[in-house]
Amino acid sequence: MPEATADEPSRWRDPKRYLWLSALAVPTLPFQAGALAHLTGLELFWWWGPVFAFVLIPVLDAAVGRDGSNPPEAIMKALDADRYYRWCTYLYLPLQYGALVWACGIWAYGGLSVAGDLGLAATTGVVAGVAINTAHELGHKRQRVERRLSRIALAQTWYGHFFVEHNHGHHLRVATPEDPASSRLGESFWRFLPRTVLGGVRSAWRIESARLERRGRRVWSGDNQVLTAWALSAALFAALTAAFGWAVLPYLAVQAVLGFCLLESVNYLEHYGLLRERLPDGRYERVAPRHSWNSDNTVSNLLLFQLQRHSDHHANPLRRYQTLRHFDEAPELPSGYATMIVTCWFPRVWRRIMDARLLAHYDGDVTLANRRPTAGVRRDVSSRRGA
Template sequence: MNWLRKIGYLSAFIIPALTISSFYVGGIANLSTLLFVYLLIPLIDRITGRDLSNVPKSSVNSVANDFYYRFVTYCWTYFQLAFIIWAAWAVTTHSLSLFEWIVFTIAVSLSTGGIGITVAHELGHKKSSLERFYSKVLLMTVSYMHFYIEHNKGHHVRVSTPEDPATSRENESFYAFWWRSVTKGYRSAWEIENRRLERKGISRWSLHNNMIWFTLLPFLFAGALSAGISLYLGYFVWQPALFFFTQSFFAFSLLEAVNYVEHYGLMRKKVDENRYEQVAPHHSWNASQIVSNFFLFQLQRHSDHHFNAIKRYQVLDHYDEAPQLPAGYPTMILMAHLPALWFKVMNPKLAQWNEKSESEGLVG
């Protein structure tokens, strides 16, 4: 039922609500968010199974244009700003053990990175200038604004090719991938933006260069956060900035874990010396587990997103012919951090998929 799905997408707010309540309980309770995300959601996923249904074609336009679904993402943008400010205030004004500080910061990043970057990703693909602005605001709160350029103009063009920093290779560990994707993705964003300015005859060192702003704005935000709390308290505090950049690190590392999972080992055929085949559903791993898809705004239906990047999350389709992950993203992200386990599970699946694809003429 449509109203049940609408309610389902509000489930994302459970994670920060749990983080806030656990913080005030204190101590080991701060682990609640991590246990919820990495144990309870996978368990519920396993019980409820996969949702293989798609929005009927006759209803796609009405569902896609239903303002409610955009409203949820708009609400998240304002909520995340408030959430970051509250979290910086909380770690500054409360006496925390090192364990509490680290676990709380990771818990915050599950909201800002796991959900916030997912919402930023959704909004950044849209034509609306307001939605794109909200995307940039969310990415600023995790110090990863270059993703707006590199993902849209780099990754979506080069996905599942050796030229794409955000496509993980077969037998490449998550940690090797993380370094390559983070460093080369940032460099790629500069190159893409410099080429844009060169085509317009504008200097790359002008204030029209978005990458200059995208690099500086997180530092300005962290400075404003520290200054604002310092002024309120009447003395200088450094904790807000440290917290902000630490949660940013965990948040964008979570994004890179998702990138690692989404395209592991999948490659597009070369049509000729300079071109690859068009992106198709079989160039992304998918997971249609219903509960984790509610939390992630159907990001796990990744094939359809790459097939039609502007398509709104609520109408993304499941593809039977696309490669399927053995579990939802929370389980797969944990597995990615254990390379031996990842290779043991995913390499045979990749080999089976390649064999199937070759027999069907999908790869060669």
């Protein structure tokens, strides 16, 4: 496990300290798109968000490379307590919502073509998808203000139930067949998508219903965090519709769907085929770094508040992004999330790349993987193993 050491740990300074602010380039993507379209007179620049995320970032990831260094253990506590890093995540939200309101103004009064409006919706969807990642970072913390900010960040995509399911469902069942957010070997993204979306909603409702019943409270009440999250989204969409007219609703819907599909693309690649073993008592083994795919690509880690160091996150869910560590035992993705998200949309390409890596992780023993419950998968993978 490589570590970024110094002559004296007390003198160590985070070399990325101010680079974390680059993550704030994401919520400004609609503004960037508008500026580029205005300067060039070309409506195609309203599609700048997808180009930034899925063309520019993969290129930069390849050019800049990886960073597998870790902060010295001696400064972890002080680094975790540094409030500067919290403000980097807090600032995402006003930019996120400023961009959303501005986009509604363009949809209502900008006079763009349908293609231009859809491009802006796609760009706003990129912001919304990464906002779920910001909500993920905030939602794992104990401070009430951060947990509330997490719910606000999720309102744009109608994915407030993620706060409940992810913390109390996914983290308990990760890398098991019971987890709707853990993809299976041989399962395409397009098969995974409806399973994880519907499964996540059902799981969140069951978890929250059980919590309220244990406390003797009514499920259909303001105490239900799933219902209040959806109510917040409804209030947001109603306010934007009242302010800008019904014309904005289709584009609000498009950006919301694209946003949560982006999240589910990330869910798909984070645990693909990885499986925790059952212990003799029937429980699953404790989550370890080997149960999550990692990526140390520098640029995408900066933009995603180091979400790609996912193994340490699952081992230590309360650990803040600036202190997440690289583990040599964690399986490594061939590139950053920006590249792998696009790859997973093409199942044959994805399987050609990832099935071999998964088999190598398990020393060729496909029975150790989290597989689709079909005999055909084993035959397919076994044939790949022998190729």
